[in-house]
Ligand SMILES: Nc1ncnc2c1ncn2[C@@H]1O[C@H](COP(=O)(O)OP(=O)(O)O)[C@@H](O)[C@H]1O
């Protein structure tokens with residue numbers, strides 16, 4: 001489209017030179033926002049799959065560590081018995097001490113390695129949510145049979161986390177929408193300035209018998225070209241930023257956060273985004289010109 | 298619709314025109330131009346010659362009355378049909394209105410490009426016409442680098458390249474000496490001979506008197522037809538109004 005002939009000297013417009021710059025910035029922000037949304041979505045999905053089918057029964061460590069093993073073992077056995085009699089429980093497995101330590105490491109760090117730390121015994125329970133397990137009833141029953149035992153239903157905090165992430169996601173979507181509006185507004189402004197600047201050439205073309213389309217095409221092609229240029233620059237600047245964020249996340253060892261790396265579909269989405277922005281610029285320019293020309297006789 | 302026989306190329310009935318809320322600069326205009334006619338449009342400066350031209354080349358719509366072109370009532374012709382009609386009208390604007398960033402070649406090629414003619418087809422036509430108007434050595438020049446007379450020839454070449462059925466020239470002899478003025482009018486007469494209906498707006502009464510074409514005279518926005526004869530010089534076109542033949546090399550002699 002932009003390699004067609006241009007009769008209107010749009011390529012000499014100084015006012016349009018900042019358009020690629022602005023579009024580059026917009027594409028940059030949009031890619032970061034969209035990448036964020038995709039990472040969050042991915043995380044939510046993974047947590048949902050990994051966690052929602054499980055709950056954890058926690059049996060607190062005895063107050064006096066000297067009499068530790070026997071009492072705790074019988075408490076664990078009691079709990080396992082209750083669990084095996086509960087419908088909907090698929091499997092219950094006691095975690096070994098080092099497994100427990102491993103789970104706690106992200107929160108406790110090196111402290112987790114100290115042997116005399118009183119640790120709770122954890123039972124990993126796989127449940128079938130479809131069968132409608134009543135986790136509250138289970139919790140009540142357990143605390144009767146095993147004093148101090150508590151049921152940690154991941155679903156509850158997961159739901160809260162998901163709600164938080166959904167909010168963050170909405171904000172990111174809002175950012176993307178604002179970016180869209182700003183881009184459209186700027187293209188309209190640039191196009192109108194171009195129309196005013198080249199009104200003489202446009203009138204001559206019009207009187208010579210040019211269809212509105214013929215004139216609009218030149219503006220649209222120009223906007224597409226400027227949009228692609230800006231979009232490419234924005235995309236290029238995004239790559240180091242995304243890599244840096246990934247690197248930092250890895251270095252800070254925020255293990256509670258799942259990995260931030262993007263898959264192929266995400267990469268494709270990010271590469272397509274500048275094309276979409278350029279497309280928006282093209283359509284906006286076209287509509288703006290057609291609207292203005294419609295006022296000519 | 299055929300323009301042969303008794304069809305009128307231009308027909309104005311009871312036309313009035315005002316700019317914005319101003320007074321009527323054209324009042325109660327009634328006239329008809331037969332196919333193949335040749336008219337001078339005269340009148341003092343400010344009489345409304347350019348305004349009348351604007352109505353004919355569809356730059357404006359009348360405030361009242363009926364304008365019809367090629368047998369079509371412009372008031373009921375949809376806007377999407379107007380570009381096709383404009384392509385059949387060649388206009389030499391008073392101030393030329395060449396596009397300064399385009400070369401001579403591109404300026405003259407514009408009406409063909411706008412009409413969707415392919416590059417390989419239009420190249421020969423444009424080069425041929427530019428040679429005819431003596432600008433074969435200035436094809437790549439931009440209008441600002443040309444003399445007034447040369448620019449005028451570019452403007453005329455652009456007006457006739459698409460072989461219009463109606464040629465309107467607004468004071469084409471305004472900026473040139475007498476000799477050049479006669480040469481230009483002879484060029485228009487040649488085109489007229491090939492079937493094009495011609496209207497030349499001018500305030501050069503001497504020119505009008507000498508050439509003896511019928512005259513439409515505007516006085517303060519009102520029109521007087523001084524001769525109602527069909528001004529067409531004997532034509533070479535078929536009576537069925539088929540497209541005008543290619544340019545006659547004779548045209549060259551006038552430039
Ligand atoms: N664009 C315009 N806006 C307002 N008035 C105009 C405009 N163009 C022409 N006029 C007025 O219309 C009248 C006729 O002008 P014009 O058609 O240019 O006459 P001519 O070509 O015979 O000199 C004049 O009074 C002029 O002031």
Ligand SMILES: [Mg+2]
Nearest residue numbers: 346347348391
């Ligand atoms: Mg005038």
